[in-house]
Amino acid sequence: MKTFLSIGAGPGMGLATAERFAREGFRIVLSARNDGKTRDMADALRAAGRTVETRTVDAGDPAGVAALVAEVESTFGIDVLHYNAAAMRQARLADQPRDTFNADLAVNVGGALAAVQAAAEGMAARGTGTVLLTGGGFALQPHPDYLSLSIGKAGIRALAQGLFDSFRENGIHVATVTVAGFVSPGSKEAEAVAERFWQLHGEPKESWTLERVYTP
Secondary structure, three states, rough: OOOEEOOOOOOOHHHHHHHHHHOOOEEEEEEOOOHHHHHHHHHHHHHHOOEEEEEEOOOOOOOHHHHHHHHHHHHHOOOOOOOOOOOOOOOHHOHHHHHHHHOOOOOOOOHHHHHHHHHHHHHHHHHOOOEEEEEEEHHHOOOOOOHHHHHHHHHHHHHHHHHHHHHHOOOOOEEEEEEEEOOOOOOHHHHHHHHHHHHHHHHOOOHHHOEEEEEE
């Protein structure tokens, strides 16, 4: 059974994407900081007959993220890694506490870097794998009211762009869905984002693409 690891799994795009891959027979490993909410999402998937595991991780802790990926890789192998974590702080420059800015970036892009670093070796050894990154429209049009999130999503997009060619040489497809708008849990928009992630994963290697932009 193939394994889909979600880091920063939430009730919106994270859960919808996990469900989309579960429908195709993937084992799902959901991980996030809030263990109770993660277990609730897992229970919902199990009720639909899906195979689900849960883990607890703080996406802003790179050592913790790397340890999580290593454990899941050792236990199951990771076929698809989905980094979905984000610190959704609404704050302008003058209102952003200094001690939270770097913490936001650690979640918004630092955790993604740590996760990809940790997953790359196993995927490259097998010559196959997919890395999916949840991007945002603020990467294209930064918003002054969501400054740290805008910078983080720009980082996610740059990470995908910077890794695409070199990872392709090792059989790893790095791709991002740039979501240009807010998406509510349980919505058709969340399902639409999930479908785009599934489509990216399913692309034949000779026609892999880097990015899809979705506007709700």
